[in-house]
Amino acid sequence: MKWTGRFEGYNVHAFRRDLIAGLIVGVVAIPLAMSFAIASGVKPQYGIYTTIAAGFLISLLGGSRFQIGGPTGAFVPILLAIVLQYGYENLLLAGMIAGFLLVLMGVFKLGMLIQFIPRPVTIGFTTGIAVIIFTGQIANFLGLRNIKNHEYFLSNVYEIGTRLSSWNGYSILTAWICLAVILIFPKIFPKIPPSLVGLIVSSAVAALFFDGKVETIGSTYGAIPDTLPTLSLPHITIEKIVELLPPALVIALLGGIESLLSAVVADGMSGSKHNSNRELIGQGIANLVTPLFGGIPATGAIARTATNIKNGAASPVSGMVHAIVVLLVLILLAPFASAIPLAGMAPILMVVAWNMSERKHFVRILTMRTSDSIVLAITFLLTVLTNLTTAVEVGLALAVLIFVKRMRDSITVSKGLPDPSQKEKVRAHMVKEGHDCPQISIYTIEGPLFFGAADLFETSITDSIRSHPKVVLLRMGRVPLMDADGEANLGVILKQVKSSGGSLFISGMQMQPRAYLNKSGLDRHIGVNHFFEHTGAAITSALDKLDDKQCLGCKHFAFRECTALSSHTGQQVAGKRTHLSDR
Known part of the structure; x- marks a missing residue:
């Protein structure tokens, strides 16, 4: 299949559909981009930069007609751990190494191998990530002061527990307003992105009635620039590459899994067929380039991809339009973003965590009380209590041992x-x-x-x-x-x-x-x-x-x-x- 095959038969009608879908997905992506960046321990504008650069390149070069790329919730605990341990600049270098690894995986046609990761392992770590994201937003939801982020879940829970007395009623009210809009608005206006409306409403209420009483993006991270940063290459040494190779490998593997799962979902919704190896190459190139603009690692976003298809996308052009829309919003509306309350962003990520938890599948496999239940439980607990690297390694090893035993018994x-x-x-x-x-x-x-x-x-x-x-x-x-x-x-x-x-x-x-x-x-x-x-x-x-x-x-x-x-x-x-x- 040629690289241009995804645009075969493209016409004005298809372009009109892509414009509409790209506009809607771009609006949806803005609050998520900032929220994921903040949860990952970096400034919100870096999430915007990621959405623009990676979103455009993944749509242009990837193997799925409808894939929407950008920062995702799955990366949050990994990126936060890297930022805390290595710092933001080394996160950029780890992202570039991960991009290079993804390109190699695509070139050597390893796209199909990633799909052989057992479902109990993927559900286990996905649900574990959801728990980490959800608990990570409790502090902003309650408006707790002087909170320090830690690498491990239990340390963060202990930190929240010790700061509960510093709760802020204004922050809680702001968060509940946003949450209420997110939950109720789709029932009234199903085609309007509820997270964006919730953010606008809660920001307006906080600015009008709670001015100076709740933490905002501006008061915590400073004003968001209204331009893209200049190109900058992270400082690269052999020692740093060797040091960052393990976390980069985790980013590459998780990014590959997430993007291919998203592409499979897109295939099911649209009746199309993605090219897994081309998708890995596109994801890899995007992650090689995005850090040059200060962006964090990106992958295919299942929810945004589904939104893209539901709104009539016809080709990868919709994904490129979505990136351009985010760029225009950055240029035109950046000063207003500084007034967004952190308490208004917390419910957005909490809902994302709830939706990505795969709770029904988790409970069903767990209650079956089979060997798969053991793999699921161990992967989940290790994801929450240690880190994703350990969880996936142990989960895969255990799944292989159980598979060998099953084959032996057969x-x-x-x-x-x-x-x-x-x-x-x-x-x-x-x-x-x-x-x-x-x-x-x-x-x-x-x-x-x-x-x-x-x-x-x-x-x-x-x-x-x-x-x-x-x-x-x-x-x-x-x-x-x-x-x-x-x-x-x-x-x-x-x-x-x-x-x-x-x-x-x-x-x-x-x-x-x-x-x-x-x-x-x-x-x-x-x-x-x-x-x-x-x-x-x-x-x-x-x-x-x-x-x-x-x-x-x-x-x-x-x-x-x-x-x-x-x-x-x-x-x-x-x-x-x-x-x-x-x-």
């Missing part, structure tokens, strides 16, 4: 014999005392033979072939894959069978395991003529390897040929078996 090895009542189909219930061929052992293997389960496959067979059968037949039609461990364990079985003078036969092997044995050369040690497409042909060949003397007088009658083989001798036995083997 492996079954059963010994069987043909069932005359079912057209000679091999069935496990046919093997019982007094009815089990001493010379041919048939095993049905089901499930993947990989590092977590291959040893179970080996021991199940080697423990039961101590009677040294002439032929061990493995029915592997239901083995979808094999890795090095599976191949090695099959080699151990082959060695044990050969050491007792027997032969190993395999029937029904699928393409991947067969190709793997061919690459390793084990198929040549087994014998190319010992592989069979069907079990019937393998049994016919196995009967030719029977010891005639051992068959004489045998009362097991495991196969339909056994009656004749048990009662004849010499040439009669050989001739009869030849006739019976002609299936």
Whole structure:
């Protein structure tokens, strides 16, 4: 697909739709941009700069037709921790490193890999982030004074607890006014952004009736400039790059996950299809450029993307229009932004946190009381109590271990014999005392033979072939894959069978395991003529390897040929078996 393919057939009507959608999304984005920046520990204008620069580039270069990029709630705890630990300028450098990593991920086509992160892990850390954002706004909602931000959740909760006595009634009233508008306004005017109206109404009330009694953007952060900052490259050294690589990797991974999830949501709403690798490259370039303007890391914003589609967007132009709208608002209305009360912004982020918490999915998985519930709970608790890096690492490791156990539990090895009542189909219930061929052992293997389960496959067979059968037949039609461990364990079985003078036969092997044995050369040690497409042909060949003397007088009658083989001798036995083997 060409980079220009997203604009194919573009016309004036489509441009009109993009203008309307871009205008609405731009208005929605302004209060969110400032709120996310403040919650991340930086000045509100940096959120505006991010929306303008990253929003434009993500729409221009990304892999989704309708993606809206900018600062998001998911980044808040990560960016706040980086600011507290490394400072604002190093946050910019970490964002650029993350951008470079995202570009590499796209170039090496890793877009699909990010989608393999288990749902309990994503819900766990998303809900944990929501809790952090919500509690982080309690201080502004209550108007608490002399609050210090800390890196860890419990320290912040303790800080709020010790400052509760400094609550400000005017701030609480301002916050409730904004919250009431956000909750009620959509029911009356569903097409008007409630967060913007709530911010305007609460700001007007605070300016008219509580002037000087509530903290504002201007009193806390200073006046917001009405221009973009000049281009400035963060100070870069090898030592800083190495130091900031871990947090940058977290930004890149979370940014990639968030943007691709948003793109998937957009696909579902619009019927389009995004290009995941191109999306990562677009996100990466945006995060490389945005810090040059003082902007913080950005990614795809699910709520704004959904708003874009609902308002009739036709192409990526709507996302570029949204960035231009925010730029015009910055130039024309920046002085008014200084009067916005922090208490009026707190409910906006609280509602964002509530909406992103995925509480219904969280409760449903948690109450199922399965292994997924454990992964979810641990990821959530570690996100809240430690940091996102630890939470994702532990959550993924635990999910992998549980997956390996599930796959191991899915492996079954059963010994069987043909069932005359079912057209000679091999069935496990046919093997019982007094009815089990001493010379041919048939095993049905089901499930993947990989590092977590291959040893179970080996021991199940080697423990039961101590009677040294002439032929061990493995029915592997239901083995979808094999890795090095599976191949090695099959080699151990082959060695044990050969050491007792027997032969190993395999029937029904699928393409991947067969190709793997061919690459390793084990198929040549087994014998190319010992592989069979069907079990019937393998049994016919196995009967030719029977010891005639051992068959004489045998009362097991495991196969339909056994009656004749048990009662004849010499040439009669050989001739009869030849006739019976002609299936």
